[in-house]
Amino acid sequence: MTEHSLWPFSRAFHRAINERQTEELEAVIDDDVDWAIYGPIDMFTFLGARSGKEAVLEVIRQIADNFRVNRFDRETVMLGVDSAASMLRYSLTTLDSNKPISLRLAHFARFKAGRLLSIRVLVDTFDLVQQVLERDIAADLTGDKPGKI
Amino acid sequence: MTEHSLWPFSRAFHRAINERQTEELEAVIDDDVDWAIYGPIDMFTFLGARSGKEAVLEVIRQIADNFRVNRFDRETVMLGVDSAASMLRYSLTTLDSNKPISLRLAHFARFKAGRLLSIRVLVDTFDLVQQVLERDIAADLTGDKPGKI
Numbered sequence: 035m036t037e038h039s040l041w042p043f044s045r046a047f048h049r050a051i052n053e054r055q056t057e058e059l060e061a062v063i064d065d066d067v068d069w070a071i072y073g074p075i076d077m078f079t080f081l082g083a084r085s086g087k088e089a090v091l092e093v094i095r096q097i098a099d100n101f102r103v104n105r106f107d108r109e110t111v112m113l114g115v116d117s118a119a120s121m122l123r124y125s126l127t128t129l130d131s132n133k134p135i136s137l138r139l140a141h142f143a144r145f146k147a148g149r150l151l152s153i154r155v156l157v158d159t160f161d162l163v164q165q166v167l168e169r170d171i172a173a174d175l176t177g178d179k180p181g182k183i
Numbered sequence: 184m185t186e187h188s189l190w191p192f193s194r195a196f197h198r199a200i201n202e203r204q205t206e207e208l209e210a211v212i213d214d215d216v217d218w219a220i221y222g223p224i225d226m227f228t229f230l231g232a233r234s235g236k237e238a239v240l241e242v243i244r245q246i247a248d249n250f251r252v253n254r255f256d257r258e259t260v261m262l263g264v265d266s267a268a269s270m271l272r273y274s275l276t277t278l279d280s281n282k283p284i285s286l287r288l289a290h291f292a293r294f295k296a297g298r299l300l301s302i303r304v305l306v307d308t309f310d311l312v313q314q315v316l317e318r319d320i321a322a323d324l325t326g327d328k329p330g331k332i
Binding site for chain 2: 072073074109110112114117119121138139140154158159160
C-alpha cells in the first residue's frame, strides 16, 4: 500500500517553510492547483485565494519569509482516496520579531496523481490577529462586558 | 446502505437552532459527548468546550437564542465509517438586532452507534467578530498599513 498523498505534501510544505526550499514542493503540486486560506486578507497578504502552481509557490515563500514552524500537532485527520482533511495546532515564531504564535487550522485537500489539486484552509484568525498585534482585542472590544452575546 | 450519522445529526441540529426544539437532537447525541467550538470565549459565551449531553444541549439552546440560520452550504464533506468532516458557509441572522452574519466553519465529528461522540469546530472568528460588532477591526488595527505582514 503506497503512502497517502497528504504525507509527502505535508513534509515538503513544512520543509519549504522552515528551510525555504520549494524544490520538493514543486513535485507535489498540480500545475492547476486551486488554493485558499480564508481570513482577513487586508491584514495578511499571504491569506486569500491563489490559482496555479507559480502563485501557490510564491505565497508559500511569503509565509516562509514571515514564520518558522516550531512544532505542529495533527489533532485529527481524515483520509479519502484522493482527499484529506486535518485539524492542526501550530506553534510558530514570527521571523521579524521572534514572537511566538500558536494557532489552530483546518484544511480540506484534494489530490490528483499524488499532487495537490485543491486546498481550503480555515484558520482561527481572531486568535492569530490578537497574537500578531499583541493586543487583547476581545477585551478592547467588549470593555467591561465579557460574554456580551 | 443506511444513512451516515452526520445527516440525522445535521438535520436535528439545524432544527434545534431554528425551531428551538431539542427533542430530536437528544436522540443523536451520546451521553458522554465531547464538544468544542474554538474561538474567543470571552466574547461569545457559547464558544469553548462542553462535556456531556446536558451541557451540549444547553449550549445549543444558547446558540438558538442568539442566531437564526437562513441558509448553509456544505462546501466540502468527508465521510468515514464513524466520522465526518465538513467545511460549511452559513448565512445567519442575529435575533436581537436582526443583523446578517455570514461565516465559514470547519468541523470534525465522530459518532458511536449513530450518536455524536465528539465534535471540534473551527470558525472564521475574526470575520465573525467584525460582523457582530459592525466594525472593520482590520482597518482599525492596521491603520494605513494594509498587508503589514
